Amino acid sequence: MIAGLSWFLLAHLAAFLGAHEITRRAGTGRAALDAVIFLLVRIILISASVLAAGLTGLLTPAGLGLFSAAALAGLVALGAHRHVRRPALPDAGRVLWIAAAVVGLRLLLQAWFFSPHLGDALAYHLPKIAEWVRAGRFTREMGLHPHATFPAGFELVETWWVVFLRHDVLIEMAGAEFLVLAFAATYALAKSFPLTDRSAFLAALLYILTPGLHLSALSCLNDTPVAALVVATFALVAGRVPGTLVLMTVGLGIGVKATYAYALPGLVVIGFLARKDRELPSPSRVWGAGLALLGGVTGGFWYGRNLLWYGNPVYPVGTPGYSESAVAVQSGPSLRSFWANASDLLDVRIYDNQGPYGANVDHIAGWGPAVFACGLLAMLAVLGRDPPFRRLSLSFTVSLGSCFLLMIHDPWSMKYVFFFPAILCVAVARVAEENRPSLGLAAVAGLFAFIGTLLPYDLPLRHLKVLAAQPWPTRTALSLAEPSLPDSRVGCFGGFRAKAYLLYGPDFSRKVVYLRPTSSSDLIETLQRSGVEHLYAAPVTIRDETLLGECVQRGRLKRVGGSFYRLE
Amino acid sequence: MGLVLLVLAWRILSRPPGSLWRDWIFILGVYGLWGAIASRSRAWPQVTAATMAFLLGIYLHGQVLYTLSVLGLLP
Numbered sequence: 133m134i135a136g137l138s139w140f141l142l143a144h145l146a147a148f149l150g151a152h153e154i155t156r157r158a159g160t161g162r163a164a165l166d167a168v169i170f171l172l173v174r175i176i177l178i179s180a181s182v183l184a185a186g187l188t189g190l191l192t193p194a195g196l197g198l199f200s201a202a203a204l205a206g207l208v209a210l211g212a213h214r215h216v217r218r219p220a221l222p223d224a225g226r227v228l229w230i231a232a233a234v235v236g237l238r239l240l241l242q243a244w245f246f247s248p249h250l251g252d253a254l255a256y257h258l259p260k261i262a263e264w265v266r267a268g269r270f271t272r273e274m275g276l277h278p279h280a281t282f283p284a285g286f287e288l289v290e291t292w293w294v295v296f297l298r299h300d301v302l303i304e305m306a307g308a309e310f311l312v313l314a315f316a317a318t319y320a321l322a323k324s325f326p327l328t329d330r331s332a333f334l335a336a337l338l339y340i341l342t343p344g345l346h347l348s349a350l351s352c353l354n355d356t357p358v359a360a361l362v363v364a365t366f367a368l369v370a371g372r373v374p375g376t377l378v379l380m381t382v383g384l385g386i387g388v389k390a391t392y393a394y395a396l397p398g399l400v401v402i403g404f405l406a407r408k409d410r411e412l413p414s415p416s417r418v419w420g421a422g423l424a425l426l427g428g429v430t431g432g433f434w435y436g437r438n439l440l441w442y443g444n445p446v447y448p449v450g451t452p453g454y455s456e457s458a459v460a461v462q463s464g465p466s467l468r469s470f471w472a473n474a475s476d477l478l479d480v481r482i483y484d485n486q487g488p489y490g491a492n493v494d495h496i497a498g499w500g501p502a503v504f505a506c507g508l509l510a511m512l513a514v515l516g517r518d519p520p521f522r523r524l525s526l527s528f529t530v531s532l533g534s535c536f537l538l539m540i541h542d543p544w545s546m547k548y549v550f551f552f553p554a555i556l557c558v559a560v561a562r563v564a565e566e567n568r569p570s571l572g573l574a575a576v577a578g579l580f581a582f583i584g585t586l587l588p589y590d591l592p593l594r595h596l597k598v599l600a601a602q603p604w605p606t607r608t609a610l611s612l613a614e615p616s617l618p619d620s621r622v623g624c625f626g627g628f629r630a631k632a633y634l635l636y637g638p639d640f641s642r643k644v645v646y647l648r649p650t651s652s653s654d655l656i657e658t659l660q661r662s663g664v665e666h667l668y669a670a671p672v673t674i675r676d677e678t679l680l681g682e683c684v685q686r687g688r689l690k691r692v693g694g695s696f697y698r699l700e
Numbered sequence: 701m702g703l704v705l706l707v708l709a710w711r712i713l714s715r716p717p718g719s720l721w722r723d724w725i726f727i728l729g730v731y732g733l734w735g736a737i738a739s740r741s742r743a744w745p746q747v748t749a750a751t752m753a754f755l756l757g758i759y760l761h762g763q764v765l766y767t768l769s770v771l772g773l774l775p
Contacts, residue, residue, distance in 0.1 A: 478725065485762025488770050501763070504724070505756035512728055513735075513748065569749030577756055584767045593772035 133297065139197025140296035143181075146204035150177050153212040158377065158419040160412040163220055164320040164332070165371045168364050171313045172381055173423065175289060179384070179430045182288040182295070186270040193296045195268065222319070224333035232337055235582065239311065242350050243304035245600050247638070249591050249609040250491055253352035254631035256280060258303075261291050262636040262644070265298060272441075276646055277628045278459055281447050283434035285387030286310075286354035299639050301604050307349035307356055314360035314554070315340045320367040322558045325520050328565065335554075335561035338574065339363075341581040342557075343489040344498020345550045347588040351491035354389050359550035361385040362395045362531065366554075369403050370524055372411045376420030383427025387434060390446065391548045394538045398531025405523040458672065459628050462540040470533065472541035481546055488589035492544040499546075499553045500584070501577035506570060507556030510563040521562065528555040610634040614694035619666050623647050623659050625680070626670035635668055652682035656689075659699050667697040704732040722758050727751065 151174035158173075159166040181199065185191040190199065207213070224232075248258055259275030274280035290306040318339040322332035340346060349356040365381045382399075385392035414420060435445035448454050449463045462469060477497055480486065482504060486495040499507075514521045532552050539548045564571035587596060595612050602611070610617070610631075617635070624632045625647040635644045645662045649655035659667060667689060671677040680697075683689040689697040711726040720726045731751045741747070768774045 482724065483759065483762050485759075488766035489763075501756055501759045504759045506752050508724065509728060509731060509748065509752055509755065512732060563748070567745045567748055569745060570752055573749060573752045573756060577759075580760065580764075580767075583771070584763070587770050589766070589770050592770050 136193045136297045136299075139193045139200070142204060143197055143200035143292075143296060146200040146207065147174050147177050147181075149207045149212050149216070150174075150203060152216055153207060153210070154419065154423070156215055157416065158423060160371070160373055162320075162371065162412065164222075164316075164323040165367065165373055165412075167219070167316045168313070168320050168367055169373070169377060171309070171316055172364060172377075172384065175309070175313070176380060176384055176423070176426055176430060178292045179285060179288040179387070180426055182291050183430055183433060186264055186288075186291075189269040191264055191270070191291070191295060192268045193298060196295060222329040222333050224330050228330060228333050228337065231578075232333070235337065235341065238582075238586075239308050239350075243302065243308050244604075245596065246304050246350050246591065247599050247607050247609045248300065248303060248352050248633060249595070249612070250351040250353065250588075251590075251629065251631060252492065254609075254633040255628055256282075257284075257287055257352060257354065258290075258633035259636075259644070260284060261287050261294065262633055262640050264291060265295055265640050266636070266643070273646060275632050276624065276626060276630050276648070278448050278454070278457060279461075279628075281438055281442070283387050283389060283431075285384065285430065285434070286357045286389070288430070289357075290352065294640075299605070301607065301638065303352060304350050307352065310357040310360040311340050311346065311349040314345065314356070314363055317360060317364035317367045318554045318557060320371060321363065321524070321554065322561060324367070324371050325518070325558070325562070327558070327561055331561040331565050332558075334564065334571075334574070335557045338502045338560060338578055338581075339554045339557040341500065341578055341585060342498065342503065342550065342553045343484070343500045343581060343584050344491070344493040344496075344547060345553070346581075346585040347489055347498075348491040348547060348550065351588060353491050353547070355391075355491075355547040355550055358385065358389045358392045358548070359554075361388060361392055362399075362551035363554045365399055366402060366524070366527070366551075369399055370406055370527075372406060372409050374412065374414040374420055376414075376424040379424035380427035383424070383429070383431035385431070387431030391535065391539065394535040394548065395531035395551060397534040398527040398529070401530045402524060402527035405527065460540070462538060465537045467537070469539060469541050470537040473536035473539065473545055474533075476541065477536075477546060489584050490588040490590055491547070493546050495543045497546045498550070499556075500581045502560060502574055502581060503553045503556045505577050506560045506563070506574045507553065510559035510570070511556055514559045514562050518562070521559070525555055525559075528552055606638065608634060608638050610637075614668075615692070615696060617642070617666060617696065619664075621645060621662070621664045621666075623662065623664040623667040625649070625655065625667060626676060627672035629672050630668065630670040632668070649679060652679050652686070652688075655679060655683055656699070665699050666692070667699065668695050669697055670695055701733075701736045704729055704736060708733065724755060724758070727755060 151170050154173045155166055155170040159169050185196045256277040256279050263271045263273050290303050293302045293305045294300050315336040319332045319336040322335040345356050368378050438447045439445045481497040484496045532549055535549050539545050560574050564574055621643040622635050623645045624630055636642050645664050647658055669680050671680050690700050692698045708729040715723050
């Protein structure tokens with residue numbers, strides 16, 4: 133653990149210094165935008181490092197740590213450390229700084245005490261990380277969920293937070309750092325109007341307290357990273373940052389999730405509307421081109437890999453039978469989806485009165501009280517008198533519309549448009565500059581959002597108490613629903629409901645054998661061949677249930693509690 | 701003004717009359733209508749804040765029990 137911690141610190145230092153040095157060379161000279169660029173460059177350096185390590189078999193504490201140490205030595209030799217200065221902090225006032233400190237401190241505590249618990253993350257996003265960490269490289273095996281092959285840009289950052297310690301206690305920090313990006317991007321966006329430091333800070337703080345966005349960041353889902361990257365891209369384009377840096381961000385976004393691309397039409401619109409504004413000085417061509425290339429490679433990698441492995445860059449979308457599966461995403465635009473999403477948002481979900489807050493915002497929008505009570509009205513008030521705000525609002529709305537056109541309408545669809553509240557929070561801050569009573573209301577709404585984002589509904593207080601009572605090395609959400617599992621190997625059978633990630637344990641010490649049997653006999657034979665005594669089963673289809681039932685009826689499997697069965 | 705009236709007409713025709721008082725689009729429409737008629741009024745900040753407070757009340761009425769339940773403050 134000490135060695136892992138040392139590599140962890142070295143690697144983080146290298147990422148910080150590398151991002152700082154590149155931002156110094158490629159930045160714009162505008163503090164608010166350079167903060168966004170710094171965070172983006174840091175993320176892309178981390179992503180590229182994990183990608184390279186995963187491909188070369190160096191995805192180990194020492195492998196990635198030695199690489200980081202070498203990078204750090206190179207940076208120090210170049211004198212990069214001599215340029216590190218205390219950043220000029222925004223003049224946001226004592227109250228807002230204290231509020232931000234409280235939110236930040238709580239974020240750290242949440243990241244520490246929360247443990248991966250959300251079904252989507254456990255079944256779809258995280259099993260691949262566990263396989264990678266165990267193997268020390270990328271693996272073909274990524275779990276049973278049909279979407280395991282989707283782009284995994286966010287998983288690269290999550291891997292960075294777990295690989296050195298070989299433990300997932302800090303995995304939520306990956307989401308937290310995208311929340312920091314969301315803050316910086318909203319601040320930069322607000323400053324471009326220009327709003328005062330204080331107002332821009334208020335807008336950024338309100339935005340990261342957006343319930344869906346905040347809770348998603350702590351639930352190992354990639355929707356907050358996508359939203360943060362969309363807002364960051366808006367900030368860069370509206371701020372007339374050179375195109376290479378925008379391309380870097382687009383690459384990063386597309387590599388996290390294809391839904392990022394759904395918002396691109398709005399970015400094209402703001403790029404067009406802002407074309408006559410003065411462009412900021414370009415970084416050197418080499419740095420600009422390098423960053424754009426890095427963005428393209430890290431983002432395009434997943435699509436290229438899928439093309440190579442499956443002959444389809446967006447596999448399994450478009451494959452026979454896929455559209456009938458329970459988790460199918462929409463392929464291509466649909467006016468019916470547009471209408472269903474738009475009318476559902478405007479008439480129902482925006483009230484957030486159909487259920488509690490959570491990362492998947494089930495049946496609600498998760499936009500929170502500040503946006504609903506203050507943001508919508510503020511937008512109306514600001515639209516009429518502020519042309520820069522008008523064109524940015526139009527662009528955000530185009531992005532919202534294009535997302536509605538391209539995303540399936542289901543109970544969770546509003547998580548794909550977490551970026552939109554950013555512009556509404558900017559409007560709140562704009563109105564609050566002149567209207568003291570509305571500032572008070574925004575503060576009350578922000579306070580309620582703070583309380584509402586303490587816990588997601590799928591990790592209520594009684595569950596958090598169980599997690600917090602566990603020592604951190606063994607902290608796992610498996611104990612919330614399943615009996616303890618003594619074996620070092622376990623079989624996993626089922627589909628998208630199989631919470632496979634929990635089987636690995638928080639230190640990735642357990643081997644998980646994924647089973648894709650063709651018959652009940654095949655299931656038993658595979659278990660025997662793999663030396664596995666216990667099976668975790670979460671059947672989804674009737675075929676899977678029948679197959680499992682046959683094994684139990686024949687006396688080959690005996691249920692031992694929860695979703696676990698023992699081979700007899 | 702024309703657009704605001706159109707929005708108000710849309711909501712009046714498409715929503716049950718009893719629910720209009722808590723329809724955010726209708727409320728914003730009324731606010732917009734007042735803004736168009738009395739844009740030079742000195743009561744503008746107060747009306748804006750009062751409308752926001754009303755919307756906040758509607759929002760909290762729908763969400764607060766869920767939140768208290770998640771936090772273990774309600775059974």
